[in-house]
Structure formats: structure tokens, C-alpha cells
Amino acid sequence: MSAQKKKAFQIEAFKHRVVVDPKYAEKTWKILEHAIHEIYNHNASGLSFEELYRNAYNMVLHKFGEKLYSGLVTTMTSHLKAISSSIEAAQGGLFLDELNRKWAEHNKAMQMIRDILMYMDRTFIPNTHKTPVHELGLNLWRDVVIHSSAVQTRLQAILLENVRRERSGEVIDRGLMRSISKMLMDLGPSVYQDDFEKHFLEVSADFYRLESQDFIESCDCGEYLKKAERRLNEEIERVSHYLDAKSEVKITNVVEKEMIENHMHRLVQMENSGLVNMIVDEKYEDLGRMYCLFRRVPNGLVLVRDVMTSYIRDTGKQLVTDPERLKDPVDFVQHLLDLKDKYDKIITSAFSNDKTFQNALNSSFEYFMNLNSRSPEFISLFVDDKLRKGLRGVTEEDVELVLDKVMMLFRYLQEKDVFEKYYKQHLAKRLLSGKTVSEDAERSLIVKLKTECGYQFTSKLEGMFTDMKTSQDTMQGFSARHGADIADGPMLSVQVLTTGSWPTQPITTCNLPAEIRGMCEKFRNYYLGTHTGRRLSWQTNMGTADLKATFGKGQKHELNVSTYQMCVLMLFNNADRLSYKEIEQPTEIPASDLKRCLQSLACVKGKNVLRKEPMSKDIADTDTFLFNDKFTSKFFKVKIGTVAAQRESEPENQETRQRVEEDRKPQIEAAIVRIMKARRVLDHNNIVAEVTKQLQSRFLPNPVVIKKRIESLIEREFLERDKGDRKLYRYLA
């Protein structure tokens, strides 16, 4: 360059002359359109991302965003139309495959296009509130491809068909199914639901309805439940593999409804295989399955529980009213315990220890056990048997187990005070005859009763134990003092019983033989010498004696007899034959007791140390008794006394009942007075309710009895009726 006129060197702003070329937009668009075509035709590799991005950027910058956008829509739509057709053209099984492939491609294309048009996506679109590119792509796919009538119906049909095939055991392409359902989900939740899920659920319901109908006609309960469980698991698995997780609860509801809920009653009541049979046959697995399945449906467990409860109540009721069963109380109670064990096992192993079932069981037992008014007596007899011999040689833990189980039954009793009465009687016999297997076991049971019912219940029982202990000490003192002079007399062992603690016995007459009397007097003097202000009376109906007897051929035996029997036998030391009267007079034993005593001495095989003339079974006033010198027994020690506790006869039972009723009266009155003292004024119904509540741990008071007691208290001026309201009572201080 030569020297020319020097110009001032100016720096000017860069003026890029925007050429408002009307054809500019069109030209740019064409470039982009072409690119889209290429992308859809899988020729994207030849494109320059940078150039395309710049073109799109420019279009938007120069305010041609609208053209760009609408162009995009048009182009994409036309491509999708073509794709849709090709999918439609696919045959049979390839339909899904084709759809899936094209979807994948579309997604890839979408991504590229979105990248190219990113500037528009970020500026133009938000400003104009248009649908962003990605979403646009999905919507167009949805509208043009999926919702094209041909594709839509066919897609739905094929998907459902696949499910059906899989349900009948065929193997299908799960991966493909997963992709398709993912596609539907991506297109929007309503697409998945409307296009697929809704119909899926409907069809499934129909399917299972039919299947369950079929099964229920052909299977027994256990098999049916197995099948139902299998189907349920299948569906859960299906969902996890290729459906939306949210579908799980929906499809399981369908299965539960169709297969279980609709047939609930029929299954439970099914003859020979229903709930009751399962219980009877101890089919734990089936029961567990039933529990799990029925838990899923509303009122399923309620039904199971109700059927179980009424079964237990019915069988229980039968048991307690069956006269055969009631003949042997110990066996009866053992049966109850076994029954309880059985149901407990069912509840723990099959019903996952469900509290409501446990409660239902408890209330059922409570119901039927109290139907038989002799339950308290029988339970006491059972305990008596166990403590006498049943628990011999049993480990301490096992003893505890047995006693705990007995306590469970005890808790069900409504009339605990009746039990107390019998228990006291039986305990007294055990203690006095020294026939208890383990004192620890006895004490353990007392402790349990105390925990359950409070100190009052057991204080007298404990008193009995104390008396036994004290008596031992007394005897030691006695033999220490009189050791020398009693050495060659009969050996005396005395238990001194405190009157209040032991069951009341009527005083009976009995003349002790001379040989014994001296010894008894010595003891009496000794005792009264050390304890002033007390009175002793010999309880001749509760004692025992061991006699050494020599029979005709010199055979010696030791006879263990009751005190009465001893008195009778001692008479035969001075005579070989005695009439009934000759026995009655000197001994002065009351007639009924004497007859019973003679019966066990003369009429029982193997124990007949006396012979009776005539040889009839019953004792008559005119009978004569002879010493049976021909008596033999293979045992040296022969036990003749009837000391063991036995089930009461009917009249005895009545008597005990009466005494219990009498005992209850003061308890009810005490409760009424307690309540009225606190409340001052209370109406009749509330008094009855409160009294019942207060006494329920001992017995269930009869409202009529409560009313009578109230009247008695009115009579004795503890209470009065309110002048205004005759249903109200007032406490009179």
C-alpha cells in the first residue's frame, strides 16, 4: 500500500449490519428442518451441532421464534405420522417390538433436537408459555402415535393379551413389557392409567372372578387358599417386573376381592375342609395361610374369629355338660387344659399371636367353663390330685408350668369364692394326711393365688401352713418334756388347728379307746400349760391312726385307718364278734359316719379286716361284725381310711353351695355399705353396678340377692329410701 492521504484512525463500533433478509428466516428454518429430517432418518452424524445451534439461536434472537416453534411442531408431527403408520403395519407379535424401537429412536431424536433448540427452550418458550421441547415431543408422540385409533386399541389389546398369556403359564417378553409401560408412564400418569391400567384391572377382575368360581367348585378350602396365595404372589411379582409400582395395591385389591372376599363365607364354612376342620385336624399351615389372606380383606379376620369363637363355645359347652366326662373331675380338667394348649398353639403358630384372637379364646373359655357350676370344685380336685401324686418326680420348672396353666383356668372362673371353699377343704385333707408331694409346689400355688386375688384370699390358707409348722414345734416340745413317760405308749402326733383358718367342721362325738385317752390328756395338759386362754377340742373325724394287726395265721400287717375306724377296731381286742349296737354304744360315733366307716372295714375287697353277717353290701342296725382272721393282703401296709378328696355327692354339693351363698351375703352387704358411705346418695341401678364391679374378682352377685341385702340394710337402718325419688337410697350415718 502506497502513501495516501492520511485519515484519522478511528475506531468505530462493530457494526454488523443485520441484513433483514426476509428470506433469512425461511432460509434458516430450512436448514433446521433439514436437520430434523436427517435426525429422524438416522443421518445425524453428518450434522454440525454448533452450526445448527447458532441458526436456532439467531432465529430466536431475530424474533422468528414463533416460526421456529411452529415449524418444529409441523415437522415432528409429520414424522410421527409416518412412524405411526409403520408401527401399525407391523404384524402380530412384532407390533410391540416396533413400537418400542421407534419410541427409543424418538427419544434419541428428541434429545438431539432439544439440544439444538436449547436457546429457544430457555427463552422464547417460557416467555410465550409454550410447551417446552421435550414435553412437546412426548405430547406429540402421545397424540399422534399412541392415541391414533389403530395403535391405541391394538396396543391395549396386545398388552392385556400378554398378561393373560402369562397368567396361563406362558412365558412372555417381560423386558419389552417393562419398556412399554415405562413409556406410558413417561407420557403422563393419566396415559398409563387410562390406556392401560384401568383396562388391566377390569380384565383381571373378570379373569379372577371366573377362575375363583372354577376353583371353589373343584377345590377344598386348603387347596383353594394355596391357589389364591399363589396368584396373589404372581401379581405382586408381575408388578415389580414390568408395571408401575402404584399398580401393586390396585391389582392385589382386585385379587383379594375376587378370590377371597367374594368367597369368604363359603370357604370358612366349607364342609370337611373349612376353618373348623382345620382347627380339629391342627392344619397349622393352612390356618396360617387363611389368616394371612383373610387379613387382607375387610372383615376377613372378623369372620374367622367369629366362626372360631362359636366353635370353641359349642364344643366347650358340650364338654362341660357331658355327664360321662364329668364323672372324672381330674380327667375333665386335664381335657380343658389340653384344649387350651391346642388353641394357644393355633393362635401362636398360625394366627401370629393376634391379640384379638387371644381375647376371643379367653372369653369363650370363660363362657363355657362357667356354664357348669361345678367347675371350681373340679379344678380344685385336679390341683389336689397333682399335689398328691401327679407331680411326683417332676422338675421344678415343669411344676411351675402345670401350676401356671391351672391358674389360667382359674382366672376364667366367675365363682372364685366357691373354688376357695373347696381348695381349703382339699388342702386341709392333704396337710393333715401328710400327703402332699412337694411343699414348695403348694406354697408356689398359694403365691400365685395371692398375686391374682389379693392377700385376703390366701391369708387363711397360709394360716393352715403356719399351724402345721407350729404343731411340729409343739410336738417337739411335748416329747422333750414327757419323753420318758410316753416312750412305751402309743405314739401320738397332734396337729393343733386354729379354728378360723381351717374349714369348719361340725363337732362330733367319739369315745376314744382307753389306751389313747391317757396320752391325749397328757398332751392337752401340756398344751394348755403353755398356752393360756385357749380351748382344745379333738377333731375325731379328721384324724388317722396306724395299727399293727396280727391275723389268724400270724400274718402281720400295718393298717392305716381313720380315727373312727381305729376306735371300732380296738373294740375287737376284747371280743371276736360284736353287733352293730355293741359297736355304736361304746364309741358313740354318729350313725351315718359309723356306717360308712364299717362299710370300708367290712365290705371292700382286699380291705376287709372285718367280716359282716349277713354279707350284704349295706350296713344295717342288725348286722354283726367279726374279726376277719383270714384276712390277707400282699402289702404289709394296708390303707383303709378314706381320706383322699373326692368329688362331692349331690346333697353335699347342695350343702356347700348353700354355705357359699350364706358367705356371700355379708360380703355383698359390706360392699353396699362401703359404696354408700362414699357416695351418700345413689340410685338402685348404680348400686347394683358398683357392687358387681367391686365383687367381680370373687364372684358374680345376683341382682336379686343385692336387692334383698339392700332391703335388709334399710330394715336395720343403714340406708333409707329418698322421700322424693323412691329409686334413690341414702346412707344413714
Add this chain to the structure above:
Amino acid sequence: MHKLGRGHRDKVQQFMTITGASEKIALQALKASDWHLEGAFDFFYSQPHIKSYTDTTRLEELYNRYKDPYTDMILVDGITLLCNDLQVDPQDIVMLVVSWHMKASTMCEYSKEEFFIGLQALGIDSLEKFGERIPFMRSELKDEQKFHEIYNFAFGWAKEKGQKSLALDTAIGMWQLLFAEKQWPLVDHWCQFLQARHNKAISRDTWSQLLEFARTIDPALSNYDAEGAWPYLIDEFVEYLNENGIIQNGQFGDRSQK
């Protein structure tokens, strides 16, 4: 009376018949209520007994007529004489009302004090006055409140001294008497029931509650409430009625003639 108009005269007559009051009192009451009979009755019954003056000496005389020669009390013979003088049956219920006024403690005897208290309250110091008061006393039984008091009084009066309860026979007798006045349809069944099933003395509570029962529960037992805190004897009575078909389907079929 001749000064009164016909209508008024009738009213006075009516008043006297119904209440057994004297003419003077009838006039008083009717005047006070402006000659309305209803109002006059209210007036009359709400007044304390118009104590006309009683002469103590004359009372003394009367007392001495009837008192027992050996004790200072009127005993059975004296009472019989009194009844004869009044031309009233000793079993007549009006004698119960008399005893009530006297606040007598036991039947078949009146102490001097009781005699005086009773007669003074009634404004009696002569046999004529006594006789005049009889209709009045009968009318008192018609008054609900007074009947209630008399009924409850009867329990204490009829029972043995020192006993808490009333012997069954005496109770039945009293009930027959009292409910003949009151007209309770079930009284015979009640007495039969007691003799058949109960056979023991009657407590005060049962006695007083029976009146409530007769008053409030209709003979068909339609409004009987088993939870109504009635004494158990009454509950048993209801059972008895149902068992023996006397009450069937809430209908009272009266087998006995009354």
C-alpha cells in the same frame, strides 16, 4: 240458713255432707270462697282443724268412762264400750283414723295423753261432738295425702311393741281394711300370694312401698318396670301374677269377685 238463697242453701248442705263439717264452718268456708264449692273445699282442708274450745273437765269425764279400772289407760274393753257408744263397729276403719289423730303407739290401747291429744285436735269433748266428727274423719281417708300418712302410721300402730316387722296375719287384715277404702283391685291376689309364698313378717319398707305400687302401677302392670327398685317381694308378686295367668299379655283378668 233461712236467710240464704236456695242455691246457697244447697251448697251449704252439700258441703256439710261431703266434709262432715258443721254448718257454721260450712258457711265460713263458702263465704271465704265466694260461694264456690271447689274453693270452699280447698279453704276447708287447708285450714288447721278449727279448734273449737274443748272443756278439759269434760274430757276427763269422758276418759274416766272408758279407762281400765286397774291401769291408767284405755284398754280393749274401754275401746269396745266407746265404739258401742258411738255406734261404730270396732273393726271400722274410722277407728284407725281416730288412733292416727291420737298418734297412738299401739293398737287396742290408748294412753291418757294420747286420748287427750287426739280428742283436742279433733275438737271433741263430748260423745255428741265425737259422733259429729265421724263423717269428717271418714272424709279424711279420701284425701290422698292424709291417706298416705294414715297408711304409714298403721304399720307402726299395728305391729307388736318392740318388733321391727309386722306379723303377716295382722298385715293382711290391715291391708284388707285399708284397700277396701282405696279400692286396689289386686289386694286379694296380694294377700293370697303372701300366704302361699312368703309366710313371714312384713318389713316397713315393703309396707310403705306397697302403697306406692298400688298408687302408681296400673292393675294390668303395663307400667311396671322390673328395674324400678321395687322391694323384691313386690317383684316376686309380679312374677306370681304372671305365672298364674292373672296377668296375661298385659291384661288383668280378674278372677276374684270383688
